[in-house]
Amino acid sequence: MHRVYNHISKVTDVFWNSKAYFPVVFLITVLFLTLKSYVEGAMALIFLSGWMLLFCSEFMAAVSPFLCIFILSAPMYDNLNDFTRCIPIGMVYAAALVLRLLSDFKPVRVGNSAVGMALVSAAAALGGTGYVRTHHLPAALTVYYVVGLGIGAFASYVLFRSQLAEMSKKKLIRKMSFTFLTMGLSMCVCIFLSYIWKWDAFLEDGLQYLKYRNFAAVILVMTIPMIFFIARHCKWTLLLTVPYTTAMVMCGSRSALLFGMIMMAMCCIYSVKYKICPAWLMCVIVALAMIVVFVFDTDWFKDFYALRISEGLSNDENRMAMIKRAIKDFIRNPIFGVGLSNTANCDLAEGVEGSMFFYHNAFAQVVGSMGILGLAAYGKLVFDRVRFFIRYKSAFTSATALCYAGILMISMTNPGIFCPFPNTFMVALAFGVLEIASEDDREIIFEHGHLIRCQAGRKHMMP
Secondary structure, eight states: OHHHHHHHHHHHHHHHHSTTHHHHHHHHHHHHHHTTOHHHHHHHHHHHHHHHHHHOSSGGGGHHHHHHHHHHHGGGTTOGGGGGGGHHHHHHHHHHHHHHHHHTOOOEEEOTTHHHHHHHHHHHHHTTTTTOOGGGOOOHHHHHHHHIIIIIHHHHHHHHHHHSTTSOHHHHHHHHHHHHHHHHHHHHHHHHHHHHHTHHHHHHHOSOOOTTHHHHHHHHHHHTHHHHHHTTTOGGGGGGHHHHHHHHHHTOOHHHHHHHHHHHHHHHHHHHHTTSSOHHHHHHHHHHHHHHHHHSOTHHHHHHTHHHHHHHHHHHHHHHHHHHHHHHHHHHSTTTOSOTTOOTTTTSOOOSTTOOOOOSSHHHHHHHHHHHHHHHHHHHHHHHHHHHHHHSOSHHHHHHHHHHHHHHHHTTTSOGGGOIIIIIHHHHHHHHHHHHHTTOTTOEEEETTEEEEEETTEEEEEO
16 A cells, blocks of 8 residues: 555656646646536646645645636625535545645744734734624624634635745746746636626627626735736736736726736836846837827727726715725724624625625725734734745745735735635745745744744754
8 A cells, every 4th residue: 555655656756857847737727617507617626726735745636626716706706605515525635634634744834924824823913802793793704704714814824834835946936936927827717717608798798797806816916926927937928918907807806907917017116127038128118109099089988898997986875885884894893893793884885795895995994804903913914924025035935925015015906915725825925935935034943842943044943
């Protein structure tokens, strides 16, 4: 039996280390999107992720198929209950994860983000203390958001920080960048297929109403910097900006349009700074883009986006009402806010039944739901991360900083970082990998009952 396991493990490692791994994950996702077999596709990806957990020597191998499950869930926005059929295989997957962690025990490691994430976890748990009333009690799905944004996010960070620490830094960076790129390209395909299924309606009405557009905006804007990072080694990767840009327009999210344009501008600066493209070529591309805008009438675009523009104008009052409600909630309970699980505000916006109420603005969400404690926690977290970006300058650090900036920008108008999976999970992955790759000198390791601090590669025992 041991020989069989070793043989399977070797074959699995060969697959993981081959150039075929990410294309296979991508093609599996695309296949089930095309067949509209979303639940069956989720089962297949859960199986693949579980297989990698059990037989691959590196934990990172299980991440990409796990994240792509959420791409398959996007078209099922109104029918997420269908995924309850995945519970049996999900339980097997959970058992595989526990078995992996127990059989391949790694010392618990934390780094630069640990204090801030611990404070955020506490703020999420304590939010609403002294205010939540009986008729405002959370629904089951709301509890998922609170637990996921709190202890779940912190646990994900510790998991990545500990399990990935022994991987080669160069390999870890490469695998994470392709993990993000696979997510982004899968979302592009998901959007394009949504239009293919509604082709007649598209030809007649133009822009289609995609209910998962906000989720699509997060994935696209957050992952596009990795195209430019990978392009440092393969310039042809820059061609992927075409489907990305098209998808950002077609998804129907105004946030994707606005922040996607800003992100593309920042990525262009990144490409010049790290000599991916010469400055003169970037100037030519920008000039050509401006010529296209001036030469061709933009009325077609106004007509194409007319529905979303008029809808946006009619909903402006709702957005302002959410911000005003956040201020009132803060005044009601300034220390802890009214709580992430509070259902009292659900009268202002429709969402998935039982989900957490979103103020559709990150600052308002923290102020209204978690009060002063939340402001202090998120302030500490963001401050530490920005300081980290300044301190450890590299092409990968800058690309990850752009990814983080992307989800923060989207969070100014949409839930963004306040969705546990995959959004917050991806942020935890990014910072776990970034700290390992940057050899964070604030790394702390817990092993065999001792606290070991690593500074600049040196280890010394602490009481």
